[in-house]
Amino acid sequence: MKTHPMKLVTVVCEALARVPLLQLLKSHGVHGYTLFPVEGTGARGERPADIEEFANIQVEVIVPAAVADALVEKLHRDFLPQFAAIVYVTAVEVLRPEKF
Amino acid sequence: MKTHPMKLVTVVCEALARVPLLQLLKSHGVHGYTLFPVEGTGARGERPADIEEFANIQVEVIVPAAVADALVEKLHRDFLPQFAAIVYVTAVEVLRPEKF
């Protein structure tokens, strides 16, 4: 089965950043995303999942490499300075590349 | 520490496809899986996590490369045409390869 290389961009951030993050993704032409409710600890303290607003979310989007570059650039400039978040990119292989 | 290359096959799909998906995995001799309740948006609309049946799940299985190929083939043929889903494959390194 032929698979096609794509980039999986992952953002872990405070749940309050949900709306701005999804808007940012949309404005970059991302066609879909998957969102996980998570708990976490990082440089900016613990985020126990006891109150939704103060917990974390993880958002994953699969995009072509070129889009990934632009998206990461944008996240670095406009998202990371404001919110408790980390961003990373993984190489994946997808079926049906036309979807992404 | 010696680690061993394996494939992580990820399926994000509507929660209603849970039983058929797990059956398909089982019939391919997959020894284990991990399942996440998720929210998502894609070509087939938003899937907010408000009613369990209409939300998404993400299922991850770690398998040897050969099994991954067969599994992806099967998913492509029998699963993707019927359900709102995406499938992708990531290269990972595991401990204790005999488990997978």
Added chain:
Amino acid sequence: MKTHPMKLVTVVCEALARVPLLQLLKSHGVHGYTLFPVEGTGARGERPADIEEFANIQVEVIVPAAVADALVEKLHRDFLPQFAAIVYVTAVEVLRPEKF
């Protein structure tokens, strides 16, 4: 945008191992982690998410390659013999490498 290679170490284990696992991570100088409540099936039976104590968690940490090696070694020696768990490592690219 320049990204930097790191390792994502993933542990899927029984929820009861939460405290020992987080202690182990902390003692290895891990600066942050992300934790998902998950369901799963593996060699040691099904872990449906019906009672929190008997469900699974997935913990992900991003660390430099050297730390990943030491961590995996430690997990192999002290964690895997005692708990129902799997461990795997993925190559990722991060922004702001000084955080990890």
Added chain:
Amino acid sequence: MDWWEGVLANLASPPIVFFALGVLSVLLRTDLRLPEPVYTALATYLLMAIGFKGGVALAESGWSQVWRPGLAAVLLGCCIPLWCYPVLRRLVRLSPVDAAAVAAHYGSVSAVTFVAAVNYLNELRVPYEPHASAFLAVMESPAIVVGVLLGRLTQPQAAAEGGLPWRQVLHEALLGRSVFLLLGALAAGAICGARGEEATRGFFVAPFQGVLTLFLFEMGMVAARRLGELRRVGLRLIAFGLVMPMVHGAVGVVAGHFAGLSPGGAFLMGVLAASASYIAAPAAMRLSLPQANPTLYLTAVLAVTFPFNVTLGLPLYYQLARWWLGGLP
């Protein structure tokens, strides 16, 4: 009480006001959200409570009074998809498999609409057969089976090309979570009897209307989140989702009357006929007729028919029962 008074009384009842509030909260993008486990817990509670109370009543009234209206409910469930299908094919211009799937939804029933109707009668102090939830229980599955049959007959390759084998279709239709829970709670009520009801009154009876209010608040959000899809389903299907419930409501009231029910009971039968399933049927269709487009049926049922029924529909069907059968305040 005329229709307009009935509408106002219904619109000013806590469950409906909070339903509207839920809709509004989505329209205003307030970020309110009730997590999925809360939805599941509330839905489970409502089905358990209504089934249990129905079962206690069933054990007291005995089978002799139940089989005729029960049979009427099953027949209604089987027949509604049969006439919805041609309407959906010709007037709404859906593909065969989409028409079959939508038809199944309108033949099946919505437990929450039924609960709101029972509540409406209680508010007006109108008597009705207390075992009426048994009709709800038996009316959920037949239309699903008929719908799958329609879909597979009209598109024979569909059955081959995916979709569950028949054994599993029946399992899905007869043992879906809501059908099982309702039938199970009915049986539990019949077993435990009045004494069991007495013991659990503080949980299943006293807070019931309040829980329904909270649940309809959540349903308002659920429905409103699908409003955006309205433009994808077309005006014809929207019209179907408004007109057919009225037709079915009328048919149901008449059927209930001829099956021997009191005016209150006939009203409930009308509500069941008018209501459309949004849990059991979508789940079954997704697995049994996967080629059908879920946006069509989910949107029609959740964003059109359900809101219509709980706000304007209930008083309308009540008036029908009042005009035709009399004896209602």
Added chain:
Amino acid sequence: MDWWEGVLANLASPPIVFFALGVLSVLLRTDLRLPEPVYTALATYLLMAIGFKGGVALAESGWSQVWRPGLAAVLLGCCIPLWCYPVLRRLVRLSPVDAAAVAAHYGSVSAVTFVAAVNYLNELRVPYEPHASAFLAVMESPAIVVGVLLGRLTQPQAAAEGGLPWRQVLHEALLGRSVFLLLGALAAGAICGARGEEATRGFFVAPFQGVLTLFLFEMGMVAARRLGELRRVGLRLIAFGLVMPMVHGAVGVVAGHFAGLSPGGAFLMGVLAASASYIAAPAAMRLSLPQANPTLYLTAVLAVTFPFNVTLGLPLYYQLARWWLGGLP
């Protein structure tokens, strides 16, 4: 009843005892945890219940009695941040943007503290204006708007450098989830009236104090999880979080009295002024003044002011009202 008796009565009431138990469970690392959906469900219930009951009362008492204390509440909300800001700048030595954010929190209100205060009055059988939750509803937003204004005026580049545009700031302040839910439930109560209250009494009234008890148990854990951050915020901010509520409590009691409230109502106004927001304000600040450090405001509000208010604060503000206004047991 003197102050000490009042403290003991409050400390021995189920909500406060369970609050302490929640704190203890975190300190002893017992691994107790109530999942987030439970928190959301309980918080929604409390806001719905209190808003609904207030709305029913509002419809009965009429607007004429409400506008004066309502206006007082809004004015208090606007002014508190104005005097907190210089205190936070000079005495607590926060940066301008941090001072603005913290000031917004202390001008806004905590619904749970208010609910605990109402409970306290009910326990003592003290009468109060039953529509008082309307003041809670209108007092949540103004301080948030003023706080953002302060932050952006004092650091003009902040507005440019991120943070929402003003339209969204207002949306966040006026349609945050708790403001919307409270206002909505007030409207619902006003629409449904006494009859609607009667119907939902078994859910919104009978179990209310017990639900509050369970919720405060969870709040004890939530607060205690932030205790570890206390050393990050500095003694000065901790002192602020203890002293300012007392000042505001006194101001609020007086304001309530001059706005025409009964002694019970004036006490509630004092509690509102003294309380600090831990949901609406943090959410709004995070999005509107993202440069402000959330550890500062969250810790001060959750780990200092909230526990102080529900344990020692309530009896204190009650004594103030009793000494100054009389007529209280």
Added chain:
Amino acid sequence: MDWWEGVLANLASPPIVFFALGVLSVLLRTDLRLPEPVYTALATYLLMAIGFKGGVALAESGWSQVWRPGLAAVLLGCCIPLWCYPVLRRLVRLSPVDAAAVAAHYGSVSAVTFVAAVNYLNELRVPYEPHASAFLAVMESPAIVVGVLLGRLTQPQAAAEGGLPWRQVLHEALLGRSVFLLLGALAAGAICGARGEEATRGFFVAPFQGVLTLFLFEMGMVAARRLGELRRVGLRLIAFGLVMPMVHGAVGVVAGHFAGLSPGGAFLMGVLAASASYIAAPAAMRLSLPQANPTLYLTAVLAVTFPFNVTLGLPLYYQLARWWLGGLP
């Protein structure tokens, strides 16, 4: 009432009927599922309610009446693992560490079984010591400590090879979530007294039996999901899980009687002895004796002993108390 009548009365009570329904829903693969947060919320509620009511009673009855049966409970908890261990080694043929782990479970207690027993007495209007939940609270930990001791003594290298240090074992045993919650709620009840109980009656008392019913419905599903593991544990362990509770039930009734309890209280002591822990003990064993196989103890406790106790066990232990001690209806 003879044994068979007692069985029927128990089997027809709402909690047990819904327990059976939960089991059935898993056997029929209905896809019903109550999410984990609902489980946690219900379990927390039940422990809080029972502990709180017990604490109120404790404050009234005073320590003098409590210490003898309390001591009996602790002693029973310590001794049961001592005789279970050789039985599990020789007759069931488990390895030393597995035998120790299973023994700990049967010495510890199940709060839900206890609650069902209290409910059973209430249904029959049999009086019992209202502070009996104190015995539940003190009987949870001792067996866990003894079990870990047994496991580590018989396999000295086990302690070295992993497993927590003793300080943490004790923390786990004495401050596990259910022990802490029960003891805390007992203390809360003792502090708040009758007045606090009055205030929270609408939450902790009125809906209690209904909540128990919903919880046992979920427990039915939880237990049934482990039925598949039965073939992994062997017939001998299954027999152990059926026979030992009867032995312990008899011992507990006698011990309760000699410790000065009323027949109703002695029955409850019998139930405690007969019950086996499925939360506190598994969690503690997993961390303290990680070499033990969790499938063995979880399956025996959840899929064998728990269902047996709540269905047939309760009426059986009741009959024992009735025959031996008299004075029961």
